[in-house]
Amino acid sequence: MNLASILKPATLLLLLVAASHTFAQSRRWWDDTSMISNKQTLQKDGLTLFYYDNSENFDPQVKQHLIDAFFTVYPAERKRFNMQASATVVFVIDTGYHGVAATSGHIVRFNPDWFKKHPEDIDVVTHEVMHIVQSYGDNHVPGWLTEGIADYVRYKFGINNDASGWKLTDFKPTQSYTNAYRITAHFLVWAEKHKNPGLVDTLDGAMRQGIYTSELWQQLTGKNVDELWAEYSANPEI
Numbered sequence: 001m002n003l004a005s006i007l008k009p010a011t012l013l014l015l016l017v018a019a020s021h022t023f024a025q026s027r028r029w030w031d032d033t034s035m036i037s038n039k040q041t042l043q044k045d046g047l048t049l050f051y052y053d054n055s056e057n058f059d060p061q062v063k064q065h066l067i068d069a070f071f072t073v074y075p076a077e078r079k080r081f082n083m084q085a086s087a088t089v090v091f092v093i094d095t096g097y098h099g100v101a102a103t104s105g106h107i108v109r110f111n112p113d114w115f116k117k118h119p120e121d122i123d124v125v126t127h128e129v130m131h132i133v134q135s136y137g138d139n140h141v142p143g144w145l146t147e148g149i150a151d152y153v154r155y156k157f158g159i160n161n162d163a164s165g166w167k168l169t170d171f172k173p174t175q176s177y178t179n180a181y182r183i184t185a186h187f188l189v190w191a192e193k194h195k196n197p198g199l200v201d202t203l204d205g206a207m208r209q210g211i212y213t214s215e216l217w218q219q220l221t222g223k224n225v226d227e228l229w230a231e232y233s234a235n236p237e238i
Ligand SMILES: [Zn+2]
Pocket: 127, 128, 131, 147, 150
């Protein structure tokens, strides 16, 4: 037996161990759906929602509200912004996730603890599924604008914002348009009202096509974004 024939099986084994280790790390519990006891597939109007839950006692009423919100707001968001957005979406109620919710590709993860404390916060769905509609992928777009648009959409399309106590953040001089979320959303609502009613649609489309630049603000509103923010700051009513 020469050295090569001894080494080969050992090397192969090592490679297999290394490969399965990487595989195990990148897999999520919902990847093997046969192992999920609490799951459901819902279909309506050409859309499919897969629902997976690894929590013990998620409130069935909250579950129903999240599903109803999806089938209400997602078609509306797709229709306005991007009909190419995925017709298949996955909701994962995940005890291993400790934020509020997060979206990656067409998968939205929800923290069940959050909804135990905030059962009315159903429009988390409205914000998160907008990220699926946005589909900016690897385009280098500003994160503050991505999140600002998602909260602009929650403001426009939300179905339970009042009951959950959610509203756009009132203007304060310490803010910046780069603060994202409700602060940027308030600015976008103002800019559409006073400058260009198609502003968000055009910004969103440009970001998805990968042709967004900061000069777009000048073209669409007659001012660059800093000048526009200055004008907004002087009279921020919407
Ligand atoms: Zn977001």
